[in-house]
Amino acid sequence: MKKLRPSLCLLLLALLAAAVSQALAREPRQANLLSNPSFEDPYNADGSASGWVRWHRDTQTKPENCSDAYAFLPQWSRETNGSLVRDGFISQHVGNQFDTWNAGVFQTVNVTPGTTYRFSFWAIGRASNEQYPTPSDQAVTLGVSAGIDPNGSGLWTDADVVWGGAASPHDTGNQANWQQVAVEATATGNQITVFVSANLMGANNCRAHLDVWFDAAQLVEVGPPPTDTPPPQPTVSPAPQITNTPVPPTPTATSEAEAEASPTATSEPTVAPTDTPEPSPMGLLCVNAFGDVNADGQHDPDEGAMAGVNFTVAAGDRIVQRAVSTGPEPICFELEPGNYQVVQEVPPTLEMTTGATAGITLAEGQTVRVEFGSRVRQQVAEEGDAGDPAPAATAGAPEEEADEAAPRSILAYSGLAALFLGIALLGGLIYMLLRQRA
Numbered sequence: 001m002k003k004l005r006p007s008l009c010l011l012l013l014a015l016l017a018a019a020v021s022q023a024l025a026r027e028p029r030q031a032n033l034l035s036n037p038s039f040e041d042p043y044n045a046d047g048s049a050s051g052w053v054r055w056h057r058d059t060q061t062k063p064e065n066c067s068d069a070y071a072f073l074p075q076w077s078r079e080t081n082g083s084l085v086r087d088g089f090i091s092q093h094v095g096n097q098f099d100t101w102n103a104g105v106f107q108t109v110n111v112t113p114g115t116t117y118r119f120s121f122w123a124i125g126r127a128s129n130e131q132y133p134t135p136s137d138q139a140v141t142l143g144v145s146a147g148i149d150p151n152g153s154g155l156w157t158d159a160d161v162v163w164g165g166a167a168s169p170h171d172t173g174n175q176a177n178w179q180q181v182a183v184e185a186t187a188t189g190n191q192i193t194v195f196v197s198a199n200l201m202g203a204n205n206c207r208a209h210l211d212v213w214f215d216a217a218q219l220v221e222v223g224p225p226p227t228d229t230p231p232p233q234p235t236v237s238p239a240p241q242i243t244n245t246p247v248p249p250t251p252t253a254t255s256e257a258e259a260e261a262s263p264t265a266t267s268e269p270t271v272a273p274t275d276t277p278e279p280s281p282m283g284l285l286c287v288n289a290f291g292d293v294n295a296d297g298q299h300d301p302d303e304g305a306m307a308g309v310n311f312t313v314a315a316g317d318r319i320v321q322r323a324v325s326t327g328p329e330p331i332c333f334e335l336e337p338g339n340y341q342v343v344q345e346v347p348p349t350l351e352m353t354t355g356a357t358a359g360i361t362l363a364e365g366q367t368v369r370v371e372f373g374s375r376v377r378q379q380v381a382e383e384g385d386a387g388d389p390a391p392a393a394t395a396g397a398p399e400e401e402a403d404e405a406a407p408r409s410i411l412a413y414s415g416l417a418a419l420f421l422g423i424a425l426l427g428g429l430i431y432m433l434l435r436q437r438a
């Protein structure tokens with residue numbers, strides 16, 4: 001009996017440890033559903049990272065002197081230059097010399113129908129006639145965007161692909177201007193396809209170097225569909241409530257980006273940033289809307305700006321800025337470095353062709369541009385009463401990356417609670433055993 005006690009204690013301890021670790025493992029986590037999300041080794045012979053498949057647009061013909069938009073086959077390769085890697089050791093590079101391109105990589109993932117997913121990745125790009133690392137020529141649109149095909153066709157041309165807002169994360173010379181793009185969509189089948197994309201097509205966009213690097217992709221479950229997933233019927237609702245816990249700002253290395261896009265005369269709304277302990281260098285967020293005539297989610301060179309689209313910029317659950325698009329000039333906000341949600345709301349005459357929300361991370365001195373697509377509502381324009389809504393359905397509700405921080409802290413608390421409970425129980429047990437012995 002006496003001999004048994006120490007071993008009994010050990011056994012109990014082991015059982016307790018197992019129980020605690022099991023409890024922790026059972027907690028829901030924001031699992032990344034992608035295969036090789038960081039574009040690490042090994043690489044396929046065609047230059048794409050394993051787990052990913054190449055896709056590209058080929059317009060076949062080339063206008064003289066780059067006077068019009070066209071796209072040729074680019075090159076895919078593994079990038080090992082550490083300053084062009086966001087995460088791990090390798091990033092996925094896609095680039096071309098002199099010829100513009102529209103391409104990327106994709107993968108198809110098993111999912112639960114009816115569930116909403118968020119796909120995001122980071123990118124940085126460089127368009128220049130000079131050798132690396134001369135800063136990128138900001139006149140060239142990089143058109144970096146994330147796409148989801150809700151029923152997993154694997155076809156980037158599929159009409160129901162939902163595209164997020166497009167960004168042009170130009171390298172300002174120090175490789176710090178990595179930007180994240182994201183999109184949300186609700187799965188309509190048991191697979192979805194996620195697309196990493198850049199579109200450098202455009203008149204006079206040709207440069208000796210046209211490169212974009214992709215890294216740190218993520219596909220997470222956001223939640224079940226918001227009751228009904230209605231088409232993007234824009235209500236003139238006050239503010240999209242974004243359930244969010246404040247995310248700690250992650251300022252990357254400082255970049256003295258020439259924020260040449262001066263904010264001109266945007267009316268500074270009343271909602272001022274709250275406590276600023278020390279005036280820190282600001283970043284510039286520029287938003288605009290384009291008229292996506294062919295509803296492919298891409299800002300094609302022949303498509304102009306769209307006026308009358310409402311933008312809301314939020315940090316956590318705090319509305320930071322609001323604005324309405326007016327034309328070709330983007331609206332720029334000077335903001336503190338940090339994470340922001342940009343939400344577009346369109347008037348009833350329009351329908352969205354890209355996602356309604358974009359999550360961005362703004363670093364010190366950085367300029368981040370976000371573009372949203374929409375077009376004149378087709379049913380209104382054509383038929384009086386069509387059965388089906390427009391094909392280009394929108395991304396999910398504005399409840400964004402919300403839960404990334406929350407579940408983690410719940411997890412941490414419940415794990416700690418379990419641990420303390422276990423220690424208390426064990427203490428009581430040992431006490432009793434010792435008392436028995438005495």
Ligand SMILES: [Ca+2]
Binds near residue numbers: 039085086090216
């Ligand atoms: Ca990587």
Ligand SMILES: [Ca+2]
Binds near residue numbers: 152153159
């Ligand atoms: Ca499809």
Ligand SMILES: [Ca+2]
Binds near residue numbers: 294300
């Ligand atoms: Ca378009």
